[in-house]
Amino acid sequence: MEKIAGYPESLDNQSTHYCPGCTHGIIHRLIAEVIDELEIREETIGIAPVGCAVLCYEYFDVDMHEASHGRAPAVATGVKRVHPDKTVFTYQGDGDLASIGTAEIVHAANRGENITTIFINNAIYGMTGGQMAPTTLEGQKTTTSPYGRNIKDSGNPIKMTEMLAVLDGPAYIARVSVHNPKEIRKAKKAIKKAFRMQLEGKGFALVEVLSTCPTNWGISPTDGLKWLEEMMLPQYPLDVFKDIEEVE
Amino acid sequence: MKQEIIMAGFGGQGVMSIGRLLAYAGMKESKEVSWMPSYGPEMRGGTANCTVIVSDEKIPAPVSSHPDTAIVMNLPSQDKFAPKVKKDGHLLVNSSLIEKEVERDDINIIKIPANTIADELGNTRVANMVMLGAYIAAVDIVSLDTVKDSLTNVLPERRHNLIPMNEEALDRGYNLV
Amino acid sequence: MSEKKLMKGNEVVGEAAIRAGCRYFFGYPITPQNDIPAYMSRRLPEVDGVFLQAESEVAASNMVYGAAGAGARVLTSSSSPGISLKAEGISYIAGAELPAVIVNIMRSGPGLGGIQPSQADYFQATKGMAHGDFRLLVLAPSTVQELADLTYLAFDLADKYRNPVMVLGDGMLGQMMEPVEFKEMRDLDELPKKEWATDGAKGREKNVINSLGLVAENLEKHNLKLKAKYDQMREEEVRYDDYKMDDAELAIVAYGTTARIATSAIDRARKEGYKVGLIRPITLFPYPENRIAEAADQVDEFLAVEMSTGQMVEDVKLAVNGKKPVEFYGRTGGVVPSTDEIYDKIVAMRGDK
Ligand SMILES: Cc1ncc(C[n+]2csc(CCOP(=O)(O)OP(=O)(O)O)c2C)c(N)n1
Ligand code: SF4
Numbered sequence: 137m138e139k140i141a142g143y144p145e146s147l148d149n150q151s152t153h154y155c156p157g158c159t160h161g162i163i164h165r166l167i168a169e170v171i172d173e174l175e176i177r178e179e180t181i182g183i184a185p186v187g188c189a190v191l192c193y194e195y196f197d198v199d200m201h202e203a204s205h206g207r208a209p210a211v212a213t214g215v216k217r218v219h220p221d222k223t224v225f226t227y228q229g230d231g232d233l234a235s236i237g238t239a240e241i242v243h244a245a246n247r248g249e250n251i252t253t254i255f256i257n258n259a260i261y262g263m264t265g266g267q268m269a270p271t272t273l274e275g276q277k278t279t280t281s282p283y284g285r286n287i288k289d290s291g292n293p294i295k296m297t298e299m300l301a302v303l304d305g306p307a308y309i310a311r312v313s314v315h316n317p318k319e320i321r322k323a324k325k326a327i328k329k330a331f332r333m334q335l336e337g338k339g340f341a342l343v344e345v346l347s348t349c350p351t352n353w354g355i356s357p358t359d360g361l362k363w364l365e366e367m368m369l370p371q372y373p374l375d376v377f378k379d380i381e382e383v384e
Numbered sequence: 385m386k387q388e389i390i391m392a393g394f395g396g397q398g399v400m401s402i403g404r405l406l407a408y409a410g411m412k413e414s415k416e417v418s419w420m421p422s423y424g425p426e427m428r429g430g431t432a433n434c435t436v437i438v439s440d441e442k443i444p445a446p447v448s449s450h451p452d453t454a455i456v457m458n459l460p461s462q463d464k465f466a467p468k469v470k471k472d473g474h475l476l477v478n479s480s481l482i483e484k485e486v487e488r489d490d491i492n493i494i495k496i497p498a499n500t501i502a503d504e505l506g507n508t509r510v511a512n513m514v515m516l517g518a519y520i521a522a523v524d525i526v527s528l529d530t531v532k533d534s535l536t537n538v539l540p541e542r543r544h545n546l547i548p549m550n551e552e553a554l555d556r557g558y559n560l561v
Numbered sequence: 562m563s564e565k566k567l568m569k570g571n572e573v574v575g576e577a578a579i580r581a582g583c584r585y586f587f588g589y590p591i592t593p594q595n596d597i598p599a600y601m602s603r604r605l606p607e608v609d610g611v612f613l614q615a616e617s618e619v620a621a622s623n624m625v626y627g628a629a630g631a632g633a634r635v636l637t638s639s640s641s642p643g644i645s646l647k648a649e650g651i652s653y654i655a656g657a658e659l660p661a662v663i664v665n666i667m668r669s670g671p672g673l674g675g676i677q678p679s680q681a682d683y684f685q686a687t688k689g690m691a692h693g694d695f696r697l698l699v700l701a702p703s704t705v706q707e708l709a710d711l712t713y714l715a716f717d718l719a720d721k722y723r724n725p726v727m728v729l730g731d732g733m734l735g736q737m738m739e740p741v742e743f744k745e746m747r748d749l750d751e752l753p754k755k756e757w758a759t760d761g762a763k764g765r766e767k768n769v770i771n772s773l774g775l776v777a778e779n780l781e782k783h784n785l786k787l788k789a790k791y792d793q794m795r796e797e798e799v800r801y802d803d804y805k806m807d808d809a810e811l812a813i814v815a816y817g818t819t820a821r822i823a824t825s826a827i828d829r830a831r832k833e834g835y836k837v838g839l840i841r842p843i844t845l846f847p848y849p850e851n852r853i854a855e856a857a858d859q860v861d862e863f864l865a866v867e868m869s870t871g872q873m874v875e876d877v878k879l880a881v882n883g884k885k886p887v888e889f890y891g892r893t894g895g896v897v898p899s900t901d902e903i904y905d906k907i908v909a910m911r912g913d914k
């Protein structure tokens with residue numbers, strides 16, 4: 137039941153609050169299409185983050201639960217333990233998942249919690265107006281790294297996905313991007329796999345999606361896609377870092 | 385004398401800057417001043433407004449439910465703030481963008497084709513200054529010279545080359561009223 | 562004093578802290594106080610200070626715990642949900658008797674709430690910050706100038722009592738601009754010496770920063786020592802402001818920005834002949850309970866006004882102690898009470914006097 141055009145059923149048909157050129161919306165759509173295609177709209181519970189995607193509980197037309205900043209994997213764990221036969225996913229930004237929520241994501245992954253996490257890396261705190269994120273690139277200027285991110289004082293751009301992949305718990309860990317149609321198709325495939333593995337009870341799956349924030353990067357929407365490709369890809373290579381199906 | 389002014393428009397129309405400019409000028413003239421912005425998700429494309437109070441005495445509430453003056457740069461702002469202006473107060477309307485009439489005869493309505501004038505000067509972005517110039521002509525709260533003097537304090541350094549154009553825009557607005 | 566500057570409340574916090582000798586800031590972004598970390602990230606490197614964005618508020622408050630124990634003047638700031646996370650560190654800081662300054666630019670709650678101004682963290686700040694028998698000294702500025710002065714003072718009070726001090730403002734105060742004059746830059750060499758700090762046991766007994774107390778009797782002794790400090794604060798640190806109280810028949814009690822709006826309502830009511838005054842607590846702990854008790858012998862009734870559903874009003878009632886009626890007017894959820902609303906409440910209470 138692959139939908140080519142039209143609106144996915146799992147996405148409310150309303151315009152979002154995202155800025156022009158922001159790829160949060162594209163990623164929402166990919167998730168909604170996957171939920172439709174797997175026919176699990178009525179069997180899914182989503183956990184919303186605190187970040188620009190906070191209002192995604194209005195956009196996904198499935199049951200949604202709002203979490204506090206960074207705690208979505210813990211909230212998801214609670215939901216999943218009550219409803220082990222339902223599909224539970226979290227949608228989290230890089231501040232949410234890779235900064236304040238590092239403990240929660242590491243331990244959900246390490247437990248092999250049978251949930252799916254979609255991790256939106258845009259190298260910045262979007263919602264709060266452009267502060268440094270742990271994923272911010274070296275030298276990148278933000279409101280809290282006005283002289284450019286300095287590794288000595290602020291540490292290195294964090295590679296969460298690579299880190300999580302070395303744990304024994306996760307079933308599937310991949311990084312994708314949405315800066316062109318080809319990558320968008322690949323991203324959807326990875327997201328679909330991450331949901332399917334949960335349905336098959338295989339354990340924790342996470343897909344990191346590189347995303348744009350032209351507003352806080354201070355550039356135009358088209359330059360945003362270019363910046364993502366040229367600046368982020370070298371730091372955050374696209375790959376599958378763990379896949380237990382390949383081992384089986 | 386005390387003036388409570390609300391300035392409102394789209395994000396990007398520079399209402400926050402003229403608010404700061406007026407507050408700065410008031411401070412330079414040793415008056416009490418306050419500048420209170422609206423804040424929040426409105427930043428993204430929505431409407432923005434700020435309340436400026438200039439007074440000879442200490443300013444109690446920094447917010448105002450019945451401003452003496454409203455400067456409105458677009459229609460949503462006019463719809464929101466025109467009804468709130470005090471009786472005998474002033475409403476300054478950016479008539480380049482607002483056609484709708486305000487149905488009140490108990491306030492002074494001053495129409496200024498701010499965008500048109502700004503375009504004549506070569507930059508739409510100084511429409512805010514045209515409005516501020518007109519306001520200062522209508523209400524004698526700070527002098528035009530002090531406002532001009534304050535431009536260097538309020539505009540970011542990279543925009544200091546635009547000060548002559550801003551001054552001209554202030555003059556054009558001032559001379560209209 | 563320097564020349565007047567027109568500055569945003571949030572930025573004023575940063576500058577006042579630096580002038581007070583603070584060179585360390587640990588924080589985490591949250592609206593509506595983001596200009597504080599942004600200002601510090603720009604300004605602290607200019608004075609050889611350290612700005613560090615922590616991975617969370619929990620981490621930030623524990624970085625403060627470490628830096629305060631190491632002997633530094635240190636600041637952290639946040640807004641309501643973030644303060645809840647800082648509570649852990651703050652309890653340890655109080656338990657270990659360390660000086661530190663915490664700024665809360667309140668927004669509405671509970672939970673994620675909204676980002677508009679609120680005073681709903683009064684209980685948290687004055688009574689229920691975290692577990693254990695401790696108090697914060699809480700300062701509640703109402704203007705940008707007072708925000709500068711109290712932030713500056715907070716560092717001295719924190720050192721004086723070896724206790725965390727909270728500056729409690731709201732989104733309005735953080736976002737608004739007013740003229741401000743700063744006090745002089747403190748000479749770092751003249752700040753109080755801290756013999757108890759962990760700076761290496763060179764030629765002295767080792768120092769331990771700690772809040773563990775496994776022997777009940779010993780911990781009780783420690784808690785009583787803390788209590789003695791809070792009692793001393795009650796003696797020495799109460800601050801408040803009176804406005805038109807001389808002949809007042811109705812006393813409004815309000816703090817922070819709400820007190821300013823109440824002042825406008827009072828001015829209007831006075832013009833209509835209503836005898837209304839204001840008691841504005843500046844310290845929320847210690848609370849000006851004696852001033853309010855004294856006023857209870859003078860006025861007919863009290864009105865507490867807050868941006869909450871009614872928190873400080875409980876302290877007004879405690880101080881009034883049943884002598885006179887105490888009413889409440891509040892807006893909450895990020896709604897700011899208007900001058901009109903407070904005026905109407907005054908009229909409703911005073912009738913056609
Ligand atoms: C405990 C707590 N701390 C801080 C915040 C403020 N806050 C809201 S969103 C956010 C960061 C958002 O960044 P990210 O997760 O990268 O999402 P994005 O907006 O970039 O999509 C922060 C710090 C909060 N709501 N709660
Ligand atoms: S601020 Fe950035 S992440 Fe947030 S909606 Fe705008 S572009 Fe997207």
Ligand SMILES: [Mg+2]
Pocket residue numbers: 187229230231256257258259260261262269
């Ligand atoms: Mg982000």
